[in-house]
Amino acid sequence: MQQLVENVGDKPPTSDPAGDGAVLKHENPAPVADKGNLPATVPPARPRNVRRLRFSIGLVAVLLGAGGAGFYWWKHSQAQLPAGISYGNGRLEADEIDIDTKFPGRIVELNADIGDMVSAGQVVARMDTRDIQQSLEKAQAQVKQAQRAIEEANANLEQQRTQQTLAAQELERTQTLLKGGYATKELFDQRTQSMQAANAGLNAATQRVAEAERALEASEHDVGLYKVNIKDNDLVAPRDGRIQYRVANIGEVLAAGGKVFTMLDISYVYMDIYLPAPEAGRIKVGTEGRILLDAYPNAPIPAKVSFLASQAQFTPKTVETQDERDKLMFRIRVRIDPDRSRDHAASVRSGLPGVAYLRADPAVAWPKNLQGAP
Numbered sequence: 288m289q290q291l292v293e294n295v296g297d298k299p300p301t302s303d304p305a306g307d308g309a310v311l312k313h314e315n316p317a318p319v320a321d322k323g324n325l326p327a328t329v330p331p332a333r334p335r336n337v338r339r340l341r342f343s344i345g346l347v348a349v350l351l352g353a354g355g356a357g358f359y360w361w362k363h364s365q366a367q368l369p370a371g372i373s374y375g376n377g378r379l380e381a382d383e384i385d386i387d388t389k390f391p392g393r394i395v396e397l398n399a400d401i402g403d404m405v406s407a408g409q410v411v412a413r414m415d416t417r418d419i420q421q422s423l424e425k426a427q428a429q430v431k432q433a434q435r436a437i438e439e440a441n442a443n444l445e446q447q448r449t450q451q452t453l454a455a456q457e458l459e460r461t462q463t464l465l466k467g468g469y470a471t472k473e474l475f476d477q478r479t480q481s482m483q484a485a486n487a488g489l490n491a492a493t494q495r496v497a498e499a500e501r502a503l504e505a506s507e508h509d510v511g512l513y514k515v516n517i518k519d520n521d522l523v524a525p526r527d528g529r530i531q532y533r534v535a536n537i538g539e540v541l542a543a544g545g546k547v548f549t550m551l552d553i554s555y556v557y558m559d560i561y562l563p564a565p566e567a568g569r570i571k572v573g574t575e576g577r578i579l580l581d582a583y584p585n586a587p588i589p590a591k592v593s594f595l596a597s598q599a600q601f602t603p604k605t606v607e608t609q610d611e612r613d614k615l616m617f618r619i620r621v622r623i624d625p626d627r628s629r630d631h632a633a634s635v636r637s638g639l640p641g642v643a644y645l646r647a648d649p650a651v652a653w654p655k656n657l658q659g660a661p
Contacts, residue, residue, distance in 0.1 A: 371648030373570070375560030375619070379580060379639040382555040384526060386548040388414060389519045393540045394547065401533050404632060405524040405550065412547050414520035423513035426506055433503035440499045444492035451485035458482045526552045527629060531637070553632045554625040557593065559618055560643045561600070567617035569647035570595065576621045577657045580641035583634075587657045589627070592645065594620035621645070 368374065396413035399405055458478040464470035532549040535541060558578055562570065574592040596618040621643045628635060644657055 369651050371651035372644055372646050373562055373566040374642050374644045375562050376642055377558040377560040379558050379641060381551040381553060381635060381637050384550050384552055385546050386411060386522050388541050388545045391542050394535055394537050397537055399530050401530055403530045405530060406527050407524060409524045410521045411524055412522040416517045416520045419513055419516050426509035426513055429506040430510055433499060433506050437499040437503055440496040444496050447489040447492040451489045454482040454485035522547055524550060526554060528553045551637055553628050553635050556628045556635055557620050557622040558643045559620050561616040561618055564615040570619060570645055575646050577644045578621060578641055580639050582639055588623055590621045590623045592619060593622040
């Protein structure tokens with residue numbers, strides 16, 4: 288029995304199900320170590336997942352600590368603003384301008400793309416104008432025809448003037464001869480009727496000249512209209528700015544008012560912020576401000592208030608308690624000077640977050656970090 292136990296190693300044997308205490312077999316027998324050497328002990332391997340988990344937890348703790356310290360510093364710096372200066376968060380925006388078609392047609396040329404800087408009056412796209420060009424040539428031919436009609440009417444008018452002059456002379460001579468008894472009353476009546484006919488012919492010729500001139504003016508107006516329409520099919524940038532979107536491509540047929548480009552007007556750059564009623568009440572149009580973008584924290588941008596909302600937002604119209612009145616927020620637009628926006632056109636980006644500071648009291652000096660201007 289002792290020998291059997293030594294053969295099965297350190298693991299306890301499996302007993303007989305009958306419960307008689309006899310050893311039947313041993314599951315997973317371990318190899319017997321050499322009596323001359325100590326049994327080998329293998330330390331358990333440390334899982335890599337545990338190390339990674341501990342590293343991740345430590346990294347998150349460091350980031351949270353840094354974020355909390357940064358937030359505390361930001362709040363502390365905001366709290367150091369002198370009385371009379373208000374601030375609000377917002378995003379830098381620029382007016383969007385759609386470049387649309389005036390007439391239905393096909394795009395035949397694109398001269399700009401997304402991100403391109405364009406200047407006012409620059410042609411950014413052209414539409415197919417072959418049909419309008421044909422109408423223009425027809426109107427130009429009608430102008431030439433009207434000019435020839437005027438020439439003919441003027442010649443006829445000159446002829447009628449000559450006949451009227453001759454009829455007047457004959458009537459005058461006949462009247463003199465009639466007084467002397469050398470002409471009959473019948474001849475005098477004939478000369479009088481000839482004179483009246485010549486006057487009527489002269490008036491008619493004058494009217495025909497006027498009609499031909501009006502026809503020429505109408506044809507010239509048609510020519511001018513077609514030229515304007517052809518020019519309007521050249522899509523131009525109305526302001527200096529940057530192309531933000533290209534909606535259509537060459538060969539596409541668009542309806543009247545079809546959008547081809549959307550551009551940003553770099554001369555109208557602003558930030559909308561919201562201030563509570565007590566602070567907004569001290570702000571006026573023209574109040575001096577500074578815009579500090581997150582992307583350029585050391586470059587405050589001079590600006591001025593250009594708009595004040597006349598109605599509060601975020602709360603009901605009727606408020607009864609002081610706490611509710613404190614929740615009244617008014618929208619205020621702070622606009623950058625257009626010349627400054629043009630000078631820094633390459634840096635203008637719509638959607639850049641930042642903070643706008645407003646100085647309600649002109650006697651208050653700007654903090655050091657808001658004094659400089661790019």
